[in-house]
Amino acid sequence: MGSTSTSSEFHWEAEAVKAKYILWPVGRALARFVPQALFLFAISFIIFRMIVVLHNIRSLHNAGSIFRTADAVGIEKIYLCGITPAPIDRFDTPRGQFVKVSLGAEKNVVWEKVSSAPALLKKLKKDGYTIFAIEQDKHAVPYYGVKLKGTFPRESGIALVLGNEIKGLPSSILRHADKILEIPMVGKMVRHADHPKHLRREIRTKESLNVGVAFGVVVFHLINSRPVTRDL
Numbered sequence: 001m002g003s004t005s006t007s008s009e010f011h012w013e014a015e016a017v018k019a020k021y022i023l024w025p026v027g028r029a030l031a032r033f034v035p036q037a038l039f040l041f042a043i044s045f046i047i048f049r050m051i052v053v054l055h056n057i058r059s060l061h062n063a064g065s066i067f068r069t070a071d072a073v074g075i076e077k078i079y080l081c082g083i084t085p086a087p088i089d090r091f092d093t094p095r096g097q098f099v100k101v102s103l104g105a106e107k108n109v110v111w112e113k114v115s116s117a118p119a120l121l122k123k124l125k126k127d128g129y130t131i132f133a134i135e136q137d138k139h140a141v142p143y144y145g146v147k148l149k150g151t152f153p154r155e156s157g158i159a160l161v162l163g164n165e166i167k168g169l170p171s172s173i174l175r176h177a178d179k180i181l182e183i184p185m186v187g188k189m190v191r192h193a194d195h196p197k198h199l200r201r202e203i204r205t206k207e208s209l210n211v212g213v214a215f216g217v218v219v220f221h222l223i224n225s226r227p228v229t230r231d232l
Contacts, residue, residue: 049076049157050222051129055117055173056082056164057211064101065212066162071105073223078109081117121161121176129157133177134218135169136208140182143218147225160219165211183209183217 052075057063063085070078080086087098087106099106114120121131132146148158161177163169174180185208208214 050074050219051076051124051157051159052078052215053117053120053124053159053161054078054080054084055161055169056167057084057162058165060085060095060097061101062165062210062212064098064105066215067098067102067105067109067111069212069216069219071108073219075109075219078111079114079117079120080111081114081120086111086113117161118172118176121159121173124157124159125176127157129159131159131161131177131179132218132222133161133163133169133174133180134182134214135163135174135180136182137174137180139174140180142184143181143221146179146181146222148222158222160215160222162211162215181218183214185209 050073052066052070054063054066057066057080063080064087067078067087085095085098087102088094125131134143161169161173163173209217
């Protein structure tokens with residue numbers, strides 16, 4: 001199951017950086033007088049939390065890429081659902097294709113294998129998370145129209161959900177989403193008259209970004225829309 005964390009020093013540095021922006025200017029003063037463990041426990045209720053749910057991602061490269069980006073933005077945890085590959089195989093051996101792309105990010109980001117994504121999302125909602133699914137759907141809204149400040153009542157945590165490279169996210173998962181976010185496509189391929197989107201053929205083609213790229217676009221937008229980073 002599970003995964004991993006870095007050294008206590010790494011986590012202290014990461015949390016200290018977050019504390020600087022959230023509790024500034026009091027955070028630094030508190031850190032001097034309050035024991036480290038107690039201080040981190042206290043600010044854990046204030047720090048913005050974001051986790052990722054990957055449903056049936058098939059590519060080791062894509063999964064590794066998402067881990068690398070998740071580490072870069074400070075994602076708290078990644079849930080690997082269905083066939084989504086873990087960084088290690090059943091013999092606890094690192095998967096070569098995965099770590100070649102993740103570059104060690106799996107050592108810094110906590111992860112967990114989960115069999116049922118719908119059951120997990122139900123639990124996350126109970127725990128107070130707002131669910132954002134990244135998918136092309138008739139109910140989807142452009143990702144850049146979503147701001148975290150005051151948008152949803154459960155902003156103590158955000159769960160970003162991404163799906164299979166070909167099939168995307170099924171309705172059994174989308175129904176749990178508070179918002180479905182999409183990245184509008186305006187390239188020549190989508191606008192071409194012979195594109196299946198215009199001919200209404202039952203054919204799926206390249207009308208979206210790679211799942212790892214899409215994750216990067218959306219997660220950096222959400223991180224930058226947080227009130228605590230807006231004035232930096």
